[in-house]
Amino acid sequence: MNFDATLPLLVLASSLLPGLVIFFLREESHRLRTLLNLAGAGAKVILVGIMIWGVFHQHTYLTRWTLAPGLELVLHADTLSVLFVSLSTVLWLVTTVYAIGYLEKSPHRSRFFGFFSLCVSATIGLALAGNLFTFVIFYELLTLATYPLIAHRGTPEALRSARIYLRYTLGGGAVLLTGAVWLHVIAGPNAFIEGGVLSQLPDEYHGQLKAIFLLLMIGLGVKAALVPLHGWLPEAMVAPAPVSALLHAVAVVKAGAFGIVRVVYDVYGVQFTSELGLLAMLGVAAAITIVYGSFKALSQDNLKKRLAYSTVSQVSYIALGTAILGPIGTIGGIVHLVHQGIMKITLFFAAGNYAETLGIHNVSEMNGVGQRMPATTLAFSIAALGMIGIPPIAGFISKWYLGLGAVEAGMAGWVLPVLIISSVLNAAYFLPVLYRAWFCRPAPAWPAEHIPAARYETAGALLWPPVITAGLALAAGLFAAAPYSPLEWADLIAQREYQL
């Protein structure tokens, strides 16, 4: 086995193996666990760096393993998977640091970090999946690895939301599986190939293909939180903040969105999807979700819940970009996969900091928090403004390309209004929060001050992650035209997809 065939496996193993070892560590071996976590995350960053370079230079990284006749586990690095892998890898590193700080004294850390690593491994596997079969395997594994994280606290609410999460995701998984098997039966093993393969099937299969597309979208839509399949996401906010970060930015929601992108571009092919009339359907679903999520976010006082509804809305920009035929819309959707991740993880880190440091859970308790925790609040503000689409933060780039793509594809008539309405609503639910944080006078006492202000406003491991990710969000906007930036990479993906 040469290096090219091993690299995808190594990328996967760099989080899987530490995860498995961590399960067997004693609760007290704090240092060893931290070392394993960080070593795994660091190794992954290096390996992914190699992979980015290689894919850019047209290397093929491919691992195959036969599970059954006609069913192969294929790990394959192409431009799209590398984009998602690098997002997950970087954010995993940051989240691990954050989680180590966040869970400093809580029980069952071995279990937590074990499943945490499994969760990321599943995401990596999903990103590298070279065919639909492999994708389904890691999609289900992701569900399994996430459940213990949501249930981690063991309180009745945690167990309840874990149950709700399972109900949605396992149901979605079953639907996805059905669609995948059906497709496998009529089209054989479906390797992900840029441009898709299904257009070659004879016409009499088109009806079945439409039904399968619907099944796949429902299955993926659950994790991507497409309305009305989003119900689990706001419930899952009871999980510890690092888990929320993982759910909203790195793993679960992204896995759904990524799956939609994969199916449209690399299984059906965007042209063929459009010919079948399915693209418009997806666009409508995305548009409804965007507007609905924003509306719901308006009325939430619980900060994490507000952020959760914001995720519902923002993730559908990716689906919306996919639904816009043409390279520019594609770029907008794909680049938002990265941008939304960076911005949303910042917001959740910040929310976690407020809760951990001062016991603040609700928007109404945030008066004047900017004076007590300026760095955190600054990071929060950058991410929030980015979400609204204020230049030069990353979110602006996404929305710009989406709008441009819609105009180019002749869909401006309904896409632009959706973008405008949602941006207005984004502003309506984020700006009041920023106003309170910076300009209102603080209440006489914080709800529960756990961490007193010392050298920093809060513990170091909690402070640096949001600051770094906020910086990234800013950089992704400022240096969008630099080589290897998310935008440039999305451009590369679009070129290969449309064979430009």
Place this chain on the structure above:
Amino acid sequence: MLTAHWLYGISGCLLLALGLRTALLHDMLLQRLIGINVMGAGVFLVLITVAYRGPGIAPDPVLHALVLTGIVVAVSATALALALARRLTAEQDDG
């Protein structure tokens, strides 16, 4: 087909059905057990009838051997069932 064949063959089938009915429907263990034994007798009768070739002709020894085995197996099972039943009633009476 000899007269004995259909006479004993049909009886075997009837015994099987009779035993089966009792084994399924009767609500007393002992009768159910006897029903199963009657079923077995029916099957054995069928086997011995198949072995029979007519007067003065040596019958098929293989089937005779099978039935011998079957009888011993049946009595083992009956014995175990009765021991279990006895244990149950002993405990019912104690409690």
Place this chain on the structure above:
Amino acid sequence: MAETLIWLIAMPMAGAVATLLLPRQSTPIACVTAVAASLVAGTLLYAVSEQGSLSYEIGGWSAGLGIALRADGLSALLLMMTALVMLASSVYAGTYFTKAAARARFWPLWLLLWTSLNALLLSGDLFNLYVTLELLGLSAVALASFGGKFAAVQAALRYLLLGLLGSMMFLAGVSLIYAGYGTLDLATLTLAVEPEPVAWTALALMSAGLLLKTALFPLHFWLPPAHASASAPVSAVLSALVVKVAFYLLVRLWMDVFADLVTPAAAGLLGVMGAAAILWGSWQALRTERLKLLAAWSTVAQLGYLFLFFPVLLALPPGPARDTAFGGLVILALTHGLAKAGLFLAIGIIQQRSGHDRINELNGTAQRLPATTFAIALAGVALIGLPPSGAFLGKWQLLAGSFASGQWLWILVTIAGSLLAAAYIFRVLGHAFGNQSYPRHSVTIAREEWPALILTTLAVAGLGLAGAPVWNLLESGA
């Protein structure tokens, strides 16, 4: 190499005799026997993969006059599963029964059960199969009642009566076959049998008996009490192996010996019964209060999946498509065997530690018995059919076969059954992850927890990720 076949039967039987004659040394003898028999099973598996199917004529008499033992890929795989489950459960039973006297009485029956399992999987003769079925039934009943608890004895007695009924039906079919074809040898019969009343009446009778023994809905009612009230290692083996070998025999008869007779309607009937078993068994598992009953009902449901394969396989054209689907059936059966045995062993630990198995009072198990909880979770993954378990590959093939033959009902049932399975498994895990403190502080003994963990890991990672050889073996040993 063909001698391995007879050694697989003689070895556990000799072990049974030795444990009976040397009761003081029974536990080491049983463990040595278990290891040796497992090694022989491994050898057989290797031999079949290298040389194809093997046969052995006992006493040197040609099959027909004498009795032949035969092993092909299917039986070799099931023999290996039997060996793994029995080995793990033997290690477990060595600590589960704390009294030496109880152990000394347990081992002979245990090894006789193993003998009968191996004998059944190897037998190539119809009447011999009847005797092995009776040996299997009696040893299973004796073990199910072992310990003498009232509920266990009661369930065992019902189990025995129904088992006898099943055997008698089987024997009736056998006698009809001998009357019609003058042979008991399966290989000879395969060539001689024709689609005619004698053959299909015989097949119907034998199948009825076997369906009762394999507890297919609606003939399942004896299973949950018997499997739930036995001691943990016995439950494991009853659920994982005993019903499975009866199913093996059905497969052997329907797909092999009487393959020409099977009509779509008959296979469809089995499919409908299987579908009902899936839905009803899963529903009951969801409703039950006790963990062991849950596991037992789940066995009823899981057997249903195996029967769904009958109509699907029949609808596929003979050749690679059918062989691939058949491999799915086998891997599903293997996965269930390993996973269910592991589940029962794990439940046994929980029951011994907490003194009960009421699901609603199991909060905190994940903290006190993490390895055992993990074993339950892994078993759950296999029962639901989630990746990367072998059951996932099996269900994929089931779904693919159903799609290919346009049998939509089975798809709905499979999906619904999997979701119900997820519901009952996560009901247990939900409580296990709960925060309340566990009643008693527990001491974990590795020898107790490892068997369950190893079995379930094999079911999930072993068969799921390295399951491809199963198909190769079925092909080379066909």
Place this chain on the structure above:
Amino acid sequence: MIEVMASLLTVSGVGFYLAGSIGLLRLPDLYSRLHALTKADNLGLGLLIAGLALHTQDLLIALKLVLIWLAVLAASAASAHLIAQHARRRETQS
């Protein structure tokens, strides 16, 4: 001649059997039924066996038949005694 004797013995044996059986069915209580059954049947069997022994004209078989008769005599005597004893005990208990 011997054939005639044999038939005569057999037929009278059957007659005794018949009488014993009618007695078993018709007589009022256990003791008298026992009385009818044992005496009549033992004699009936004896006559039957005598007839058969004459019929076979083989000494070894005849001896075996007599052995059977003796065994049945012993068994029926013992079982009749047991039945009667059981019935007595039950009566005295109640």
Place this chain on the structure above:
Amino acid sequence: MTAMLVLDILLVLSLLSLATAALATNDARRSVILFMAFGLVLALAWGRLLAPDVALAEAAIGAGLSGALLLTAVRDQAHRALRSSRKPVHERGRANLRVTLEWTVTLLCIALAGLLAWALAQAFDRAPKDTLAQAVSANLAISGVSNPVTAVLLNFRAYDTLLELAVLLTAALGIFALGPARPGHRAAGPVFDGLARWLVPALILTAGYLLWVGAHAPGGAFQAGATLAAAAVVLRLAGRRSVGLPTGHTLHVAMVAGVSMFLAVGLGLLVLGRPFLGYPPAWAGGLILLIETAAMLAIAATLVLAFFGGRPTPAPGVAEKTS
């Protein structure tokens, strides 16, 4: 021929009516006695159908020992087991359901009998396939015995018999595991004692004879073992508690004698390079007798244990001897 037909009809009718009567009654004791009578008539039928080996076994095991087992079970009220589970029928709907069920099962059973008989008739109508019987007689000369049934049981299909002994052993162990034997019987009085005094030696003698004669005439280990067990049953009915059966370890040896001798011979031959249980023709007779002797002991021990219904416990203070 017509006389034979009359006999056949009489036999068949009494078989069916005895079975019906035994199964129809609700009185357990009556049912058992009728079943024993059924067994005896069945033995006659075996004789009629030229199966004397089976007739002997049926008389000894089927009618005799099974009957004794069932009767003692009735004495111990064991027939009441499982009964409590079925609730008394109160509601009308449930009663109707029960009637419907009974009718359905009855009709199904009738259909089954008809189907079976029909298929059987078809099987009889074919040319008789005597290949196996012919193979047996062709190989009888090298089987070591001249009784074809014994040849099948202990040579051609000896493996079946090995498993059958394992079944017996399993049943005995299962009974063992359930606990100690129930108390013995009350002494039956002098008359029965007198009977037992000469019956038991006669039975033991008969057993030995049956074992030896099995090689060339009807008889063999099973009939012999059952006769031996019958002797023990007689002793126990006469009030002897452990009927000379060893307790503890020696009993284990007796119980596994058959299986272990079989295995020893089979594996010994395997080690010597012959097939498992593939006797060299010259030794076949001797080896078969060896196995049969051990099997007889095991069968007798097991059947007696079954009659005991548990582990035998030594009588307190009384040393016992068999006559």
